[in-house]
Amino acid sequence: MRSRMLFDLTPRLAGIFAAAALLAACTATPPTDPEALAAYEEANDPLEPTNRAIFDFNQGFDRALLKPAAEGYREIFPDGVRSSINNVLHNVRSPVILANDILQGESVRAVETITRFAVNTVLGMGGLFDVAGQYGMERHTEDFGQTLAVWGFGEGFYLMLPVFGPSNPRDTVGLVVDSFIDPLGYFVSFPVTFGRSAVEGIDKRSRALEPLDEIERTSVDFYATIRSLYRQRREDEIRNGEPGGNIPAPSISFEFLEDEETLPVQPAAGVTIGENARPKSNEVSELMR
Amino acid sequence: MQIRKLLIVALVVAPLTAFGFGSVLAEITHDGAGKFIQGLGDRALEAIANENVTKEQRDKHFREILAEGFDVPAIAAFCLKQYWRKATPEQRERYVALFTDLIVQTYSARLKSIYNGETLSVRQVVSDGKNGAMVQSEIRAPDAGNSGVRVDWRVRSPNDNYKIVDVLVEGISMAITQRDEFAAVIQSKNGDIDAFLDTLQEKVIKLEGSGA
Numbered sequence: 001m002r003s004r005m006l007f008d009l010t011p012r013l014a015g016i017f018a019a020a021a022l023l024a025a026c027t028a029t030p031p032t033d034p035e036a037l038a039a040y041e042e043a044n045d046p047l048e049p050t051n052r053a054i055f056d057f058n059q060g061f062d063r064a065l066l067k068p069a070a071e072g073y074r075e076i077f078p079d080g081v082r083s084s085i086n087n088v089l090h091n092v093r094s095p096v097i098l099a100n101d102i103l104q105g106e107s108v109r110a111v112e113t114i115t116r117f118a119v120n121t122v123l124g125m126g127g128l129f130d131v132a133g134q135y136g137m138e139r140h141t142e143d144f145g146q147t148l149a150v151w152g153f154g155e156g157f158y159l160m161l162p163v164f165g166p167s168n169p170r171d172t173v174g175l176v177v178d179s180f181i182d183p184l185g186y187f188v189s190f191p192v193t194f195g196r197s198a199v200e201g202i203d204k205r206s207r208a209l210e211p212l213d214e215i216e217r218t219s220v221d222f223y224a225t226i227r228s229l230y231r232q233r234r235e236d237e238i239r240n241g242e243p244g245g246n247i248p249a250p251s252i253s254f255e256f257l258e259d260e261e262t263l264p265v266q267p268a269a270g271v272t273i274g275e276n277a278r279p280k281s282n283e284v285s286e287l288m289r
Numbered sequence: 290m291q292i293r294k295l296l297i298v299a300l301v302v303a304p305l306t307a308f309g310f311g312s313v314l315a316e317i318t319h320d321g322a323g324k325f326i327q328g329l330g331d332r333a334l335e336a337i338a339n340e341n342v343t344k345e346q347r348d349k350h351f352r353e354i355l356a357e358g359f360d361v362p363a364i365a366a367f368c369l370k371q372y373w374r375k376a377t378p379e380q381r382e383r384y385v386a387l388f389t390d391l392i393v394q395t396y397s398a399r400l401k402s403i404y405n406g407e408t409l410s411v412r413q414v415v416s417d418g419k420n421g422a423m424v425q426s427e428i429r430a431p432d433a434g435n436s437g438v439r440v441d442w443r444v445r446s447p448n449d450n451y452k453i454v455d456v457l458v459e460g461i462s463m464a465i466t467q468r469d470e471f472a473a474v475i476q477s478k479n480g481d482i483d484a485f486l487d488t489l490q491e492k493v494i495k496l497e498g499s500g501a
Contacts, residue, residue, distance in 0.1 A: 035371050036480050039472045210402050217499075218395040220492050224473030228466045236460025241439065243415065243423060 044157055045227065051160035055223050058165060062205075070205035082206070084128045089200050090139055091120050091127025092184060099181045100142035104150045109240075112137055140240070144181065145174025149238040158227055166230035323411040325451040326424040326442050329358045330409035337404045344397075351397040352389075360445065360452035361389055367454075368468040372475055372482055380482050387489045394496035405430045409440070421445045421454075 031037050045051060074082070094117040101110035116139065119132040133139055148170050149155070156169040164175070179185060185193050219225045336350045355361060365388040366373045376384065413425045422444055429437035443455040455464040471485070478484035 031476075033480060035375065036476060038371055039476045043469075043473065043476070211399075214399045214402050218391075218399065218496060219470065220488060221470050221473045221477070224470045225466060227473075228469035229461060232461040232465060233459070239460070241460060243425070243441065 043224075043227070046157050047159065051158060052223055054160040054162055055226075057162060058160070061163060066201065066205050067209070069202050070209060073202050074206045074209070082203070085199065086203055087120070087124070087130045088127045089196070089203060090130075090141075091117060091124075092196065093141070093182075095184075096178050096182050097140070097142045100144055100147045100178075103144075103147045104142065106142075106240075109140060109142070112140070141237070143171075143174050144177040145171035145234070146238050148174055149234075155231070155234070158231075166226060171234065320414070321449065322422045322424050322444050322446065322451055323414045325358075325444065326426060326453075327409065327411045329354065329453075330411075330426065330428075333400070334404070334407060334409060337400050338406070347401065348393055348397050352393050355389070355393060358451070358453055360454050361385070361392070363445075363452075363454055364464055365389070367464055368471050370468055370472060372480070372485075376482050380486065383486055384482075384489075387486060387493055390493045390497070391489065394493060398496075398499075407431075407438075417443075420447070 030040055077085070094113055098110055098113045098117075101107075101113055116132040116137055119135075119137075120127045120130060123129075124131040130139065153170050155171070159167045159169060159172060161167045161172065167175070182193075184196070215225060215229075216222050333351075333354050336347065336354065339347075342350070362385055365385045368388065369376065369384065373381070407428045407430050409426050409428050411424055411426045415423045415425065417423060424442040424444060426440050426442065427437040428440050439459050441457040441460075442453050443457070444451050444453050446452075455462055457463070474488060475482065475485045478488070
């Protein structure tokens with residue numbers, strides 16, 4: 001009973017933080033200039049001032065605690081041990097992944113999750129070794145945020161959660177629901193699930209030490225870069241890594257080039273040339289000189 | 290005899306009408322796109338793998354590969370988005386030069402810092418229906434087991450001369466990421482393109498000065 005009441009409070013705490021952040025938010029006033037307004041709407045970040053403050057806090061938390069922990073973790077444990085820890089963490093997540101596979105109607109992936117769990121638990125000694133992966137059944141993840149997306153829920157505005165990092169209302173709900181789905185919380189006490197979350201965080205951070213350092217070093221606006229990366233990553237996860245039909249931006253925006261380059265051969269392919277392709281392509285050729 | 294004729298019609302004409310003659314031609318082109326990426330990728334990784342070069346030499350090499358394989362002006366224009374149209378010719382010229390420097394500084398160091406003996410292999414080339422294609426590849430470290438990194442290259446082929454216009458790492462577009470970041474910076478400068486370019490210049494100078 002005790003464990004059930006206390007199980008995995010962390011995501012719920014995140015929810016409370018998020019609600020508090022919403023209340024305390026000093027929302028940015030939308031600009032009036034059309035270009036600026038377009039940029040403001042595209043950023044989809046009405047809580048930006050608050051989000052940036054939480055982001056600063058998270059960076060402080062990272063510098064003081066998470067990053068040193070991740071560095072120490074990598075120092076102390078050799079590659080093989082860390083990869084086994086990662087395998088176990090993933091194996092323990094299987095019930096949550098399975099539930100979301102099913103909720104999304106992904107029967108093939110659901111069977112994969114079950115098979116992987118069985119094979120790795122038995123032959124992989126409780127998940128220490130990814131035996132199924134070695135036989136070509138690669139791991140995948142799912143979460144309730146993705147399930148909501150598959151069901152047609154939009155991401156909503158951008159939301160920076162304390163400690164948990166980039167999110168949005170949909171993924172925050174997903175985080176809380178996943179903690180309810182996870183059977184682990186019903187079997188072990190809160191310190192165990194909290195410990196699991198902590199190790200997961202350190203493991204994840206230890207895999208991103210160099211890339212994150214590099215991104216921060218080379219960014220003009222680190223916050224905006226992370227915001228863009230988070231959104232695109234979630235898009236990709238929701239599509240299960242399938243090449244995206246629904247990232248319209250690059251193909252459409254590169255269209256002016258396409259039109260310019262294909263002009264001589266276009267009639268054969270029967271592609272209509274956009275009305276405003278001309279002036280835009282002139283801009284490019286002007287630039288090329 | 291009749292049946293044979295029908296068969297010929299079915300085998301020859303039907304696929305042509307189904308996929309269009311254009312796509313038959315395009316198949317040939319796509320083959321080239323895959324080879325283009327494989328060749329460029331091999332050369333880039335080779336350049337990174339070479340330990341006996343200074344940062345200046347590596348940056349120079351990277352700049353050459355960039356100029357040869359990427360349509361940098363087009364990517365630059367894309368990343369500035371609506372502000373590209375507003376910018377004066379002088380601003381555009383300054384911007385494209387700074388953009389190129391920023392890309393060299395960012396990716397030359399970024400690739401160097403994460404390089405661990407990786408090799409690139411092209412897996413599939415998918416047409417986008419026009420004269421472009423998405424070349425899907427995987428970059429894999431020798432000891433990484435089955436966890437390769439998915440890298441997709443969006444290419445255009447004006448006159449059979451391939452140029453990359455975007456790189457997607459695990460589905461994340463480098464062009465969109467850069468564009469979103471620039472949009473935020475310009476917004477913080479209240480839409481002032483010159484102020485944005487000054488910030489960009491500061492960043493480039495800082496990165497060029499760093500030892501990485």
